[in-house]
Amino acid sequence: MTIKALGWIIALLWIITLILPISVVFSLMKLAEGKNMGIQEPIFSLSNGNLSLTIPFYINNTGFYDISEVSVKIKISKANTAITTLSKNLPNIPAGRMINASCNFSASLNEIFQRHSTLLTEDANLDVDAALHFRVAYAIAFNITQNFPTRWGAPFQNLTVYGVAYNNTANVFSFSISFNNHAFFPINEPLTIELYNSSGEKVSSALWSLDVPSGETFQELIEVKITDPSEMTRSGFIRLFFADLKIFEEEWALP
Amino acid sequence: MSELVPRPSRRKIGLRIARAFLLTAAPGIFWLIIWFLTSMLLANFPNYQMLFSVLAWGLLFFTFAIALAEGTIYKYLLIIVRAFFLIAYLAYATNSGTLNINFENFTLTVEFVPLLALMIVINLLDIARGLLQAIEFAAQSPKD
Secondary structure, eight states: OHHHHHHHHHHHHHHHHHHHHHHHHHHHHHHHSTTSEEEOOOEEEEETTEEEEEEEEEEEOOSSSOEEEEEEEEEEEETTEEEEEEEEEOOOBOTTOEEEEEEEEEEEHHHHHSSOGGGGTSOEEEEEEEEEEEEETTTEEEEEEEEEEEEEOOTTEEEEEEEEEEETTTTEEEEEEEEEOOSSSOBOSOEEEEEEETTSOEEEEEEEOOOBOTTOEEEEEEEEEOSOGGGOOSEEEEEEEETTEEEEEEEEEOO | OGGGSHHHHHHHHHHHHHHHHHHHHHHHHHHHHHHHHHHHHTTTSTTHHHHHHHHHHHHHHHHHHHHHTTTSTHHHHHHHHHHHHHHHHHHHHTTTTEEEEEOSSEEEEEEOHHHHHHHHHHHHHHHHHHHHHHHHHHHHOTTO
């Protein structure tokens, strides 16, 4: 009797073991067909020193099983050195249900560019490792990883300071700045300008509001008021900061 | 009369081998069909052909040996050995329930540890059943 019962249990368990992976494959095929999955246009934004990426998507789980442990991980590196790793866990998708959600990634500019400050001023080739993980029927997990190269567009490409002048009567130091915003996001954070004399003393600092859309060229004359003209010399150096990161330093000399 | 003794025994062995071959042929066809169905789909799995061949030939060998050992206690011992072989081989061949397929710059990893655990449980149950059957057989026919 026990042997017979064991035989039945074994047969039943083998049927379950064989049917489960086959039905999981069919379930995924049903999910993949038609317009059961879709990604809308990603939205990039830059605010308070944080770079945000929002990818809205929808999944209509027409398969037989619940999809759980859904997560997305993106690792961006330059010459085998990791720049940033973004990961996001997404909600479970029960069978027969449709979900509309968005995948939000946020990273501090300071964190990203502290070790790779050249990325702010120079275009570069980056490597992206993207991974999607999910589990079907709480039993079989799938991990899809893809690595591909991508071109990084620097937000301050060709950053140049020129046309330095000083007005003795008004005590105004002026210069022109130009750069191309090659980044995929608009620049709307202020630029901090620090002016130093030949002794290395700070003679003035100012904040300059920027609003440069992606792909646009910025070119403007900037005027900085010198509070103590006695500290002013005929040469020195200028520093530009963006989101607390030094992006430019160059010597200046009055003509 | 004593000269006639080996004849039925040889015939019996011949019949036993023929029966074992016939009983092995059915699973052989089954594995062949599975091979045709999966070889195209799973061609990208590394060493798939070798891993599948070892599993199929291993199980066919056990089917043949078990059929040949019908009516003896060795049948149950072979059932137990087959279950141990399946546990060890499935864990090894599936890399403990994790399979990787590599394309150019794309990797698919399938992790089915719960399913592998279920297969191990099934084989452990098979071992238990084999032991019970062996005990029952030994109790019923002490001559064997």
